Amino acid sequence: MTDAAQCPIHVNAPTGCPVSTRAADFDPFSDGYQQDPPEYVRWAREQEPVFYSPKLGYWVVTRYDDIKAIFRDNLTFSPSIALEKITPTGPEANAVLASYGFALNRTLVNEDEPAHMPRRRALMDPFTPEALAHHEPMVRALTREYVDRFIDDGRADLVDQMLWEVPLTVALHFLGVPEEDMDTLREYSIAHTVNTWGRPKPEEQVQVAHAVGKFWQYAGKVLDKMREDPSGDGWMQYGIRKQKELPEVVTDSYLHSMMMAGIVAAHETTANASANAIKLLLQHPDAWRDICEDPALIPNAVEECLRHNGSVAAWRRLATKDVKIGGIDIPAGAKLLIVTSSANHDQHRFADADLFDIRRENASDQLTFGYGAHQCMGKNLARMEMQVFLDELTRRLPHMRLAEQRFTYVPNTSFRGPEHLFVEWDPSMNPERTDSSVREARAAVCIGEPSSHAVSRAVVVESVTACADRIVRVRLVSADGRPLPRWTPGSHIDVLCGDSGLSRQYSLCGDPADARAFEIAVLRESASRGGSAWVHDNAEPGASWRIRGPRNHFRLDETARKLVLIAGGIGITPISAMARRARELGIDYEVHYSGRSRASMALLDDMRALHGDRLRVFASEEGARNDIAALRVEEGTQVYACGPARMLDALIAASATWPDDALKIEHFEAKLGTLDPAQEHAFDIELKDSGFTLTVPAGETLLATLRRANVDVQSDCEEGLCGSCEVRVIDGDIDHRDLVLTNSERQTSQRMMACCSRAKGSKLVLAL
Structure with a gap:
């Protein structure tokens, strides 16, 4: 201020x-x-x-x-005003609402504890990935039917002609509501949005109030009809059956409010999110072309659309x-x-x-879906619908483009999507005119948070240089000539080694300021598991590769007073980028580089030219060895190391006398084996932010249990190497099995890696 x-x-x-x-x-x-x-x-x-x-x-x-x-923290920050009118209405509009008996009660969106979580738990099962998978064929068939209606027209308003009605039909199907009165329900839904999150003018408030009141009565009538026969598959029928088991938790007024709110929540946000996503992708033709050519990119593209331009x-x-x-x-x-x-x-x-x-x-x-106890329960239904829409449109109308238009939105604070989305294409170019199988094809749908392992990038080998004994330096550029993503020192890429499914991580060693290329240096290991041999055999100018990343789990602390950068052999690759950055920032630094011989040490000439006296070279055949035990590390100094296990073990031993967490190590090989249920024990996890408790079986990882329960947790290597699946621990003793955390971080028992670490005792309390 x-x-x-x-x-x-x-x-x-x-x-x-x-x-x-x-x-x-x-x-x-x-x-x-x-x-x-x-x-x-x-x-x-x-x-x-x-x-x-x-x-x-x-x-x-x-x-x-x-x-x-x-x-x-939903106790300090109550959700109770989430559905409160942001613009108070006048007495005339209030009288209209009262005339309809409008009495919207608390819902999952705006209910405080202790009432909220018992209701959420009672109504959760239809939202699990396993339950949602049954809805995909219906979503697919419905989407194809709507695309059929306009595919030969050459122009469409996707909002009016598909993206509003399909999510509404899916929402009604999911809720168990009769698929009738589409246009009326659309009017009601918009009115509900304006009434709650908008700023209707005084002369508009009465009209909006009538629509909201009618919506309330409609929801009540449908609910009464469902009570006559609650045996259907819909979520509302499920709620009615649950009411018989838990009448104090699932009440009549609660069901009525959830019926009305559910119709809006289950379809309007998805309709808007889908329109935003298609608009965004068509505004970035390269991205649209990429998902047309590689449908495996669609799940992550959906996440990026939700991030960059979501509906909430x-x-x-x-x-x-x-x-x-x-x-x-x-x-x-x-x-x-x-x-x-x-x-x-x-x-x-x-x-x-x-x-x-x-x-x-x-x-x-x-x-976009929120977080914690009030995270959107329908997030995976929305993800699935958006993936199906993109798969159908990219396959059947890859030549579609945005028409000239000005986008308008219903003015409100919280929910946004274009009121219209006009697109154009040449019907004569429709792929299914020459190949009828196009219409029936389908890409796999990911129900839940997508794995980063599914996202890859096409690159071309621009140059290959022998830079030491059995080491090649490979320069990779984008296959389509576009700039590559920015990266920071310590980043690595995953190289997909052909069609075998094998992938290997290699640190980037070039200049982070060079947006045109990635550079890696790879040693051909005598005991290669296939990765380094594949790189050497396929490192030819013009060769096409696929990579993932870059990712950085070995980040440089740019606030350190001094940096000691230690490399052994090919471990110089991440260290070289760190040294370059330290030089640019003017941080006091020194580089210790050990190798068998100078001829075996990659990037040595470059390092000498850039760092001069700050570089200390230890070639063992010359009798020079780095005396790690004699290294003195003061407060404010950070030590980064990458190299063979023997060197890293010596550093870990020496660091016992250094300031806490002064040493940061990059590992490239995990020591984890397959979980043996006979050697493990089951344990409970209480999810403090979400408000429920799960059991992790003896033969299953914590990460797998969380995913099965519809809880999103990022992951990458799933071997305890990268740190991306870290979760915060509030209470409980942890059996740490990762290679990420420092000794002091382990001792505080505040963090663990969900992919590999477990509980020592019977229970952990997690900040999830």
Whole structure:
């Protein structure tokens, strides 16, 4: 917040803190916010991440970490105002609602504990990946039917002609509601959005109130009919059956409210998300072409679309006590607008966050579905529908393009998607006109968070240089000539070694500022498991390769006072990039490089030229050895090391006398075996943020158990090497089996790797 003496306007927040000009001007109903919420609040994300909006009467939160912390703590930050009218209506509109008996109660979206979680648990089963898989054939058939209607026309409004009605039909099918009155339900749904999150003018409020009241009555009538025969497969019938088991948990008023809210939640956000995604992909023709050519990219493309331009722009919370958010004092009773779309563009969480990259390795970290106990239960139904839509359209209309148009949105704070999406194509070029099998083909659908292992990139070998005995330096460029993703020192790529399914990780050793190419240096191992041999045999200029990444689980601390960078043999590859970066930043650093002989040491000439006296070379055939035990490490110094196991073991032993966590090591080989149920024990995990308890069987990993329960956790190597599946531990003793955490990190028992580590005892409490 600005200093009161410098405040350009005379407006204060309720705390007395002066409000900046930008904060005073913030208007989520303006066209700027509707068109591009993350861009509209960029200034806040970068300069004033938590601010008070006098126009709205809300505190606005814009950064990823702050918003995730709010989602995590649903006691301090109550969801109770999530469905409250953001614009109070007048007495005439209120009288209209009353005339319909409108009495929308708490739902899964806006209910506090202790009532919320028992209801969520009672109604969860139809949302598991296994249960949702049964709906895919219906979604597929319905999508094909709608595409059939316009495929020969050459032009369509995808919102009007497919993306509204198909998700609505799927929603009604999922809920068990008769598939009738489509147009009426669309009118009701829009009215509900405007009534809750919009700013209807006084003359519009009465009309909106009538539509919402009719919606309420419609939901009640359908529910009454279902009660006559609750044997159907729908979620509402499931709820009615659960009511008989748990009448105090699943009440009549609750079911009525969930019926109305469910129709909106199950279809409107999916319809908007799908329209946003297709618009975004067609605005990036290279990305559209990529998923046309490689449908395996579609699941991750969906995640990146949800991150970059999702259908949920913001949520609301109520502070139940005085609290700090991002260092700003927030008083009890304050209303919060948490702009999730802004969090999804936070540079601190997503590298090059404004770049639309369908191969982004952490795209599913997006907060569009929320997080924690109130995370969207229908997230995997939405993911599945979006994947089917993209598969059908890319296969049947790969030549589709956006028509000239101006996109408009229903003005509101929270839910956004274009009201129309006009596309064009040449029907004579439709693939199925020459190949009838195109219509019936289908790509595999991922129900749940996609694995990063499914996302690869085509590259071409530009040059190959022998840079030491049995070591080649390979320069890779994008197959389509586009720039490659930015990377940071310590990053690696996975090279997919042909069609065998084998992949190997190799650190990047070039210049991170070179966006045109990736460089790796690979030693041909005498006992190669296939990776290095494949690289050497296939490293020819012009050769086509596929890679994944880059990813970085060996990040350089650029705030360190001093860096000691230690490499053994081919371990120089990540260390070389770190040394280059330290030199650029002006950090005090030294490089220790050990090898059998100078002829066997890759990149040695480059390292000498760049680092001069800061480079210390230890060639064993010359009698020079690095005395690791004699290395002195002071407070503020970070040591990074990559090399053979013997060198790393010596460093681990020496680091016992160094400051805590001074040593960071890069491992490339796991020591994990297959889980043996006879040697393991089952244990319980309490998910504190989500509010339920699971059992991890003796023969199953924690990661697998979480996925089966519909809990999203990122993962990559699944061998305890990379750190991407880290979860926070609140209580319990951990059996650490990873090669990521330092000794002090293990001793604090606050973090574990879900892919391999387990509980020592009978229970762990996790921050999930």
